[in-house]
Amino acid sequence: MFSLLDDPWIQIVDSDDELKLVGIRDIFTGEVKAVRLQGESPAQDYAVMRLLLAIFWRSHSDEARVMPGKTFNFADWFARTRKRLLSKGADKAVLEYLDKYSDRFELFDSTAPFMQVAGLHVKSGEAKHITTIVPESQSDYFSMRAGRARDTLTFAEAARWLVYVQAYDYSGIKSGAVGDTRVKGGRGYPIGTGWTGMTGGTLVMGGNLLDTLILNTVQESLTNPDDRPVWERVADGPDVRSSKGEKNEPQGPADLATWQSRRVLLHNDGDKVVGVVVCNGDKIPDAGANVLADPMTPYRYSSNKSKKNLDVYYPRPYDVERTMWRSLDSLVVAETDGGFSGKEKAPKRPGILSNLAQLSQQIEGLPSVLNVELFSVEYGPQSSSVATTYAARMSLPVVILMENSAYLRTEIRAMASATTNAAVALGRFAGNLLVAAGGDYEFKTAVTDRVLAELEPRFNDWLGSIADLPDDAAQAESEAAQAAVKQWQQTVRAVVDEHARTLLRGAGPKAFSGRVIVSGPDDTRGRFVSAATFYQLLHRSLNEALPATAAEKATQKQESQKEATE
Structure with missing residues (x-):
């Protein structure tokens, strides 16, 4: 009915500076010269980009496998892959991967709808208004959507906001899904925000979308066989993922980039999405303590939670006010830099930045100044609402990231x-x-x-x-x-x-x-x-x-x- 691979739903700007709507396959065939994403909000673009990154990482993970006794040369793979992407403008490995999992990218599949749970329902049987997944429209005032436009979503819009909700949904009491063992009195009690909302989103922008994908790829995103995105796992039910035989802890970068923080089901009338069920999904353990596998966020040291033989780090969102001035340390500091004590250890910079600093000393052709985009969502009291969405850009010379x-x-x-x-x-x-x-x-x-x-x-x-x-x-x-x-x-x-x-x-x-x-x-x-x-x-x-x-x-x-x- 609506395939995220073939039907257009991702808003991109092409090489002619024109806004276009494309499907996932279009980005990798070379027929569309996508430069960047431009959806309804920067946070939504970042969530969709992480979805594309998870596809890219998993598509190329087989190339990281080597014979016993051999070592995977990531720098050599990176240089060869980037050269091929820039010259051909297409990615055969991704297209073959998408063919393998094409059935898991159907928005309204009867058994495994994309990032949703088939048959998800609450005891009353009601569905919520579609503004539940569109934060910009939840108020009757100061909204870009009005009248009938507030009551329905096109399938393309719904797909974009679905990806956003799984990444950023606010905390608070949710509808209690039938079949969720955590529900009490018909309610799903708070489990926290989506994983991406806990982080400081960091993206290195390339000359086009394919270049951006390779520039934000680290070795660890290719070499972990247990790291699987949602479409490679058993389809979720209304309960936690362990009820389907999956581990409750994040397994790697692709798992985190597609973390299912909510159980969702879109209701449609055949032409548009007219309602939605949103319930609790998978909780990030210990509020994100030492969940260190995301290469696109900085991490802060917690002196309060750390113990004698255990250092504890949490993902660090960027400050929505005075962003550049307050967030610079998190982007550039190396853990070996001076000025930090045992009680206040250095933050961990995003892995994608350290990766490019190291690669620049091994291969040629990398930009000397990184165009870095930062994304953060600030939540209201008890993280029960979205208060502010913020995006910023920085020019970061690679030389200052070197050891x-x-x-x-x-x-x-x-x-x-x-x-x-x-x-x-x-x-x-x-x-x-x-x-x-x-x-x-x-x-x-x-x-x-x-x-x-x-x-x-x-x-x-x-x-x-x-x-x-x-x-x-x-x-x-x-x-x-x-x-x-x-x-x-x-x-x-x-x-x-x-x-x-x-x-x-x-x-x-x-x-x-x-x-x-x-x-x-x-x-x-x-x-x-x-x-x-x-x-x-x-x-x-x-x-x-x-x-x-x-x-x-x-x-x-x-x-x-x-x-x-x-």
Whole structure:
């Protein structure tokens, strides 16, 4: 009735920059020159991309098998496969694999519908409204879907949102499926969000979709025989997967990329999807503790959960606010870098990034700057709703990911921290202007966020330029690296000062006249403050945050004083 292999349902942008709807096979035959996905939301695109990656990984897993006594040469396989994909624009291995499992990609199959459970029902027999799986439409207001469009989904739309729900569905009480031994009083009690929603989604973008697939492939995604996506496993029933003889723990990257966090059944009227049943599926054990097989997320160390002989890590979502500044460590830090103690160990960067850093020293033709896309979903209280979906892009030079680039990483991390400190100083300055004008102090978060947002694309460009530095830039005495650091600090100072002057112009005459403030009942003299006082204080803070510019400012001041006396 609707095959995800042959019927169009994935929204892509092709090489002519046109939006098209394609089936899975179309992407791998070479007939469609797919460049990237562009569905209803970035999170949905990431979920669908992980589905395609699971197909790609499993299609090529046989190529990782070698004769006894032999070793699989991943770098050689990677170079040969990427060259073939880029030259032919098609993938025969995937097409043969899809033929093998074609019956498992039917959206409305009577026994094993794709990512669903045949016959799934609740005691009352009711199905929920289709907005249950479309987060953007769950409110009657501020929705892109209205009227009849809110009441039905095309089969293509339903397929995309089905993949999204399995990846990202929020926690909370679900309908209690008949046959689920966990149901109490007709309810399925919370088991957590979908696996992908727990992670910081990381994707390295290639020149086209096939290139993106190979760039996000690590050796471990090919070599684990127990790692099977949902369509290779026994079809799920309403209960946990162990009831069908499957292990309840994730078995590898492909298993996690298609993790069935929910039991779902789409109801259709022959032309459109008109309702849906969504129940609890498979729970991620221990809230994701040491589920380390996903190569597309960073992991954070948990000092609270770790024990003497057991280090515990959790997947780390990216911060939806100030993403670049707060998430940089998770992307670039190597576990051997200094600055971390036994109580607070270094995070684990996404495996796909470490993989490309290693491959770049073994094979030719890899990009020197990685175009990285980041995805995160922020949930509401008790993770019972989707609050914010966030996506960002970064230019990440491969050189800073290499093992011998610890100095360069330290400097780049320091620049991100210094930028944040400078922006925070500007937020304090804005609050201090209120004091100078006779009001009460209030830190101006919006001012800090505004300047960080302005600096983010500039930092991204500066970060990308690191790839052009000489080979010795990774060494501590590198003049080129130090010059790059100074250049960035100058950029930050100029932007912050420009914002500060704008704030001064709007501060009003009272702020310039100033006032005397007292710190307490014992303060008999008080302290005189004005806009000028706080502007000087801001620049002292900038001197501390951006030391490479402090000496420059001092020199300029001396030259000005010398000119004035001549």
